[in-house]
Amino acid sequence: MLRSVAAVVLDGVRPFELGVVCEVFGVDRSDDGLPVYDFAVVSAEGPALGTHAGGLSMATPYGLDRLETADLIAVPAGEEFTWRTYPPKLLDALRRAVERGTRVLSVCSGVFVLGAAGLLDGRRCAVHWHHAAELARRYPRARVEPDVLYIDEDPVITSAGTAAGIDACLHIVRKEQGPQVANKIARRMVVPPHREGGQAQYIERPLPRSGSDTVAGVLAWMEENLHREITVDQLAALAHMSPRTFARRFQQETGTTPYRWLLRQRVLLAQELLEATDQTMDMIADRTGFGTAAALRHQFQRVLGTTPHAYRRAFAGPGTG
Numbered sequence: 610m611l612r613s614v615a616a617v618v619l620d621g622v623r624p625f626e627l628g629v630v631c632e633v634f635g636v637d638r639s640d641d642g643l644p645v646y647d648f649a650v651v652s653a654e655g656p657a658l659g660t661h662a663g664g665l666s667m668a669t670p671y672g673l674d675r676l677e678t679a680d681l682i683a684v685p686a687g688e689e690f691t692w693r694t695y696p697p698k699l700l701d702a703l704r705r706a707v708e709r710g711t712r713v714l715s716v717c718s719g720v721f722v723l724g725a726a727g728l729l730d731g732r733r734c735a736v737h738w739h740h741a742a743e744l745a746r747r748y749p750r751a752r753v754e755p756d757v758l759y760i761d762e763d764p765v766i767t768s769a770g771t772a773a774g775i776d777a778c779l780h781i782v783r784k785e786q787g788p789q790v791a792n793k794i795a796r797r798m799v800v801p802p803h804r805e806g807g808q809a810q811y812i813e814r815p816l817p818r819s820g821s822d823t824v825a826g827v828l829a830w831m832e833e834n835l836h837r838e839i840t841v842d843q844l845a846a847l848a849h850m851s852p853r854t855f856a857r858r859f860q861q862e863t864g865t866t867p868y869r870w871l872l873r874q875r876v877l878l879a880q881e882l883l884e885a886t887d888q889t890m891d892m893i894a895d896r897t898g899f900g901t902a903a904a905l906r907h908q909f910q911r912v913l914g915t916t917p918h919a920y921r922r923a924f925a926g927p928g929t930g
Contacts (some may be wrong), residue, residue, distance in 0.1 A: 710764060
């Protein structure tokens with residue numbers, strides 16, 4: 610049973626990511642019939658700590674010994690976590706916690722602390738997409754998945770940037786105390802109890818461009834004709850090449866295939882239309898060259914990990930959707 614929760618912090622802790630853990634587990638909601646957790650903020654580097662936020666500092670009376678009795682230990686993100694070293698006593702405490710079955714949760718770059726403790730070895734793990742390559746480089750035995758919001762490899766749970774920590778915290782509550790408790794906490798926080806999709810829908814991915822005139826004109830034509838059915842034979846004819854030569858040259862100059870380039874461009878246009886217009890799915894499918902709403906949904910979910918409807922709910926501006 611989840612009763613005791615400790616958030617362990619280091620110098621440079623990020624207030625929002627710490628606040629996520631405090632908000633889910635550190636607020637007394639017994640007036641709503643919700644459980645009250647024995648919650649503590651634990652310092653791994655002395656009683657007073659700085660943050661990255663405009664000179665804000667914090668103090669706590671709790672030291673690492675408080676981790677020994679916790680059912681859940683959360684490690685929020687911090688400044689310079691992607692390259693700094695960590696106190697050996699903290700890493701030892703985290704290893705002991707996992708050995709005795711205590712759950713350990715990281716929020717965003719807090720996952721680097723878990724990596725330093727060896728807790729990611731052989732495990733799938735989540736991190737903010739901006740840090741994914743560095744995490745994989747520093748801890749090659751970790752199985753980094755940059756597109757997900759959180760991963761539960763019990764007893765190690767890792768989450769991506771910022772608000773994904775809320776998703777992971779509510780997931781733990783849901784797992785331990787059921788969906789009704791998690792949903793009530795989410796309602797009090799005015800957040801969705803579960804978000805669809807993964808990080809892919811939040812990542813800006815510029816399309817590969819060509820630095821050569823060989824296919825640059827073809828790329829421009831493709832952008833202007835996304836609504837059409839486009840074949841490699843057509844594109845090769847525009848470039849005055851054989852289909853085989855064109856496909857090889859396209860790959861060399863853009864780093865991807867014509868099909869993948871076209872698919873990503875169509876998805877990008879669909880994202881723009883979902884965000885900025887109230888056009889129906891059939892209309893968007895027609896404008897983006899997918900043809901049908903079913904095809905749009907299939908490819909959109911394949912690329913971004915969420916549905917067009919869910920994306921519109923999350924990102925549509927006022928007066929749209």
